[in-house]
Amino acid sequence: MRMSLRHLSPAAAGTALVLATLVAAPTAAHAAAPRAIVLSPTGSDSPSPSANLGQMQIDASMGRGYVIDLPSEDLLVYDVSGAAPRYLTRIGLGSDPVEAAVDEGTHQVYVSDRVDNTVLQIDGHPASPTANTIVDTISTTGIGGAGLAVDAGSKLLYVANTISSDLSVIDLSTHGVARIPLPGAPSDVVTLAGSNKAWVTSEAASTLTLIDARSPRSSVVLGGTPLSLGIGAGGISIGTRAGAGPFDYRVEMYDTLLALTHTSAALDSKATSFATDATIYSLFVTTEMGQLHSLRLDTLVEQGDPMTMPKASSVAVDDSTRRVITTTSALTGGTVTSYDVTASPLIVSPASYGAGVGMSFTAAVIAVGRPTAMTFSLASGTLPPGVALDPTGILNGVPTTAGTFRFTVAASNGLAPAAESTLEIVVAPSGPTAPTITTATVPNGTVGTVYPDTTLVASGSPEPALSVSSGTLPPGLEFDERRAHLYGTPTKAGSYDFTLKAENASGVDTHSYTIVIAADPASVPHITSAPPADGRVGDRYPTVTVTATGTPAPEFSVSSGTLPPGLSFDERTHQLAGTPTKAGSYAFTITADNGIAKDSKEYRMTIAAAVTPTPVPTPTATPSPTPTSVPKAGDGPGPGAAGASRVSGPGAPGSGLLASTGVASAEVTLLGVAAAGLVGLGAAAAALASWRRRAS
Incomplete structure (x- = not known):
């Protein structure tokens, strides 16, 4: 069944906006159950004469929210610490402000301007003598800066330059700028605090690119043209458009290694903004047609019918108060509204547990919702003899009988409906057994191609814990110890050996694996320049530029051997130049490395001795x-x-x-x-x- 979405008048006391849903299960063992998410308006503000408001950026620890007002090209400042958003002031910006971002570590606000190609720095600390004023203007050195993101932990500011087709990386400590060329015109960028990474979309190329340590690491082609971008606990959210018309609008979710994890059902129009509340497993999405969708964070299944709002709306979540704050735009004026959010329970525990006869067993049933206090009960089925479920969700006891026991647990937090989930406990016979790893081999992979999601399996009672005990996984792959899954997108070619360990109270088992990652042929660098010519002592050597193919473009270095004295190799320009100073035969190797693969070429040069001029005899005068x-x-x-x-x-x-x-x-x-x-x-x-x- 589907439950409808109701939006009651915000002016009525005690009214509520209810998003109700039939939530699909994350695994077959979890039964589908209805869920309700309730948004109760707590207050609103209509800043005059604003008519077109952008998405609010929130500094949760300071209780401040910032909204770009596009008609006036001002930045509106709000106090969002209370129940209702309270307008404080407006700050005049540049000629074409596009996006705002907040550094919650320093409480500075940054606004990109795509005409002036600058970023304005605004002091957002309420106690500062320069609060709510522009304290600096930073040049991006690029052209057409649009998307903006700040990594507070790494003190880096990212600006996606649409016209110059690159990404400006600004060091906030020195204001130094590095420009990273990107394929296609970058349209937006997001980052995670302290990650030293950024994720960039390109509408022109329909790609998502991972920037790691200020260089492109890998890219994936999306299911459609990326029109919006967000990041949160569930991963990287991208609003896409596919087809030639009528268009197919969806939300695609990727993990931080660029593996596609979920795709939503079709939306009414393009997604314009995202906001995540991980504590209730919800992703809020606004669309161009003025709809507010609530998607389940781990599946992107729609949680009820969308709420209708004015067009050009956006949504944000205050991580401190957990309120949802929306901005709406209309010819009659824009509005900023805050909501308290409650959510019925959702059980997110694993569907299966392992135990052994005669061994102590403890596990927790986990549910999310708001209020967070939950009461658990056994709704149906049978627990293993010797095991009980207490009201806090703890399964505890010593199983006495072997077998597979299926049962349904209910969780309630006072908001209907209660959540139910079917779980199972598999009890191994006659006490504990040592683990045995039963997965013999794992698949190989290719750089830039999503690795097949691989589950590594081990028997044993109680269920053993799996971990990588030694060796190295291919860069770009990760091992999820909780799910025993190997996943990701390889970023570097090579052969990688690692050892898996399975351990429980009865013993340890290990197994060694080798994964061969093949390079993407289009990415492998190949040095294409001809061998350099020989030279002569004292004669200026003609400049030689070393060239190579490969994507991303490789970096060059002299990896072995010796250059002729007087010659040098510039790794930045890839040029060999100078004036030889010593005769002899010399051999050296130049390597091209783009982080995916390497190519090396040995060069040999002979430097001839300088030419000694023939002396001219001086005439002797005849007396x-x-x-x-x-x-x-x-x-x-x-x-x-x-x-x-x-x-x-x-x-x-x-x-x-x-x-x-x-x-x-x-x-x-x-x-x-x-x-x-x-x-x-x-x-x-x-x-x-x-x-x-x-x-x-």
């Missing part, structure tokens, strides 16, 4: 002959002057140097003039050659 007096024609003996000597000294004709070489007297005259004028040897030779040409 010039000493000039002597040369008589003019007709002076003294000889031709032209009887009795005059033509040349005196050792160069006289017939016996001297010039006579023996046949140099004419005019040549002697020219050489004498050259020497007297201090003309160089080359100039004298040129003059001599010129004279000879004229003489001929």
